[in-house]
Amino acid sequence: MFGSLNNRIREYLDKRRNRSTRLVTKDGRCNIEYGNIKYSKHFAFLADFWTTLVELRWRYVLFIFTASFTLSWFIFGLVWYWIGRNNGDMTWQNPPPNHIPCVINVVGLTSAYLYSLETQTTVGYGVRALTDLCPGAVAVVTIQSVLGAIINCLMCGVVIAKISLPKKRAKTITFSSMAVISPKNDCLCLSIRVANLRRSLMIGSQIYGKLLRTTTTQDGETIILDQVNVDFTLDAGKDNLFFICPLTLYHKIDKTSPFFEIAVDTLHKQNFELVVFLDGTAESTSSSCQVRTSYIPQEIMWGYNFLPIISRSKEGKYRVDFSNFSKVVPVATAHCSYCFHNIKGHHQYSREGHDNPGFEPPNGS
Incomplete structure (x- = not known):
């Protein structure tokens, strides 16, 4: 019991350490923070306010959404209260019986706020109404209507933009949890597996890799996060993948x-x-998106290959078994690339390959 608990604690600590040392997490988020940015540079985020709003967390967007409407209703409520007060419409001002108010039934701060809300949301209850006695009130109701439409368009646009972000589509693209190294077409290859969980295609898909490492030059200079290109390919090429x-x-x-x-x-x-x-x-949306993941040395398995996951039923339909998506099987593999090319039979494992028993060839094959 205690042994299994220790193993779980050790695995949890290893996962936490690996997560903290990654630049890119398994789900594609960048593990990096920025420091010592000049305060004046913060205004650049305000200048690009649309991107700032779209990239905010949902709780902040919802807070801004609620606050923008509530605050505008309250500010214009104060304006309507001021207009009614100057015209002598308030109850505490004891207007005469024949007094004509600027806004009917706006007799206090609460009723002024309610009239502001009804005006900006175009909700008319038939209790409070504007008269043509005060030209300033006509100007205010025009300004509030236009400003309310602008706020409504802006905030609804932010919500729709966040819902339709391309990175949400990226959530339905998944990579294998491990990478493997094994022979492929008379060459030693590092392989990964990727799947599209939706039926809709990703058009013009391209895949590539970057190897990040710390290197030291001949001059003794240490380069952190030195990037090296890593090309990936299929049997049919590396560009415009048929990602079905x-x-x-x-x-x-x-x-x-x-x-x-x-x-x-x-x-x-x-x-x-x-x-x-x-x-x-x-x-479906014609929006470009990028999916990212990363592999550290502990997530690369030498001498293994992925299990087959595509089969064809008797009805002629192709079936993908995602239960084997990240499962691997040992295969005969050289200890190193030099051994593979120069020392034949120098293998770490020696096992037969695994056929896909679910695949049925077409008639005549």
């Missing part, structure tokens, strides 16, 4: 690859982060 079903993407570990010097016994001792990007355009 889960895809397995490969990076060839050759002499030009940053993984060429890494071996099975040194992989988990490395200090790097492989960030994978997928760019595409949502077919």
